[in-house]
Amino acid sequence: MEQITTGSHRRRNWVLTGTIILLAALAVVILFLLRPKTGMPDRFVIYYGDGKTLTVSAWETRTVVIRDGEIVEEATGEGEENVIRIENGEAWMEHANCRHGECVEQGRLNAESVKTRPLGTWIICAPHRVNVEYRGIGQ
Numbered sequence: 726m727e728q729i730t731t732g733s734h735r736r737r738n739w740v741l742t743g744t745i746i747l748l749a750a751l752a753v754v755i756l757f758l759l760r761p762k763t764g765m766p767d768r769f770v771i772y773y774g775d776g777k778t779l780t781v782s783a784w785e786t787r788t789v790v791i792r793d794g795e796i797v798e799e800a801t802g803e804g805e806e807n808v809i810r811i812e813n814g815e816a817w818m819e820h821a822n823c824r825h826g827e828c829v830e831q832g833r834l835n836a837e838s839v840k841t842r843p844l845g846t847w848i849i850c851a852p853h854r855v856n857v858e859y860r861g862i863g864q
């Protein structure tokens with residue numbers, strides 16, 4: 726009688742230990758899957774002037790005005806001007822005084838649109854040599 730009870734106790738302990746080990750393993754797997762992604766978060770890189778760049782987080786709310794290859798405080802419509810807007814993970818050319826305004830018509834850059842846009846991850850203002858590139862997480 727005594728022996729049987731002890732045996733069943735021992736078996737129950739093993740089941741308990743096994744369950745705890747399984748749950749711990751599951752927790753490790755879940756933590757692994759939920760781990761933060763490495764690398765930089767998504768962002769926009771603005772190329773302007775001759776070889777200058779400005780990197781802005783896609784989640785910043787910001788208007789960048791570039792006139793004649795320099796970043797300036799506000800748009801005046803003079804010179805060669807581009808107004809880039811960044812908001813809620815998107816960037817777009819809000820205004821530009823280039824001849825055909827193609828960069829404005831190129832629409833919005835975001836994680837989804839880059840998959841289908843003709844220019845992919847780029848907004849290009851060729852006449853003003855102002856370009857915006859979307860870079861996703863880790864890129």
Ligand SMILES: [Zn+2]
Nearest residue numbers: 821823828850
């Ligand atoms: Zn343009």
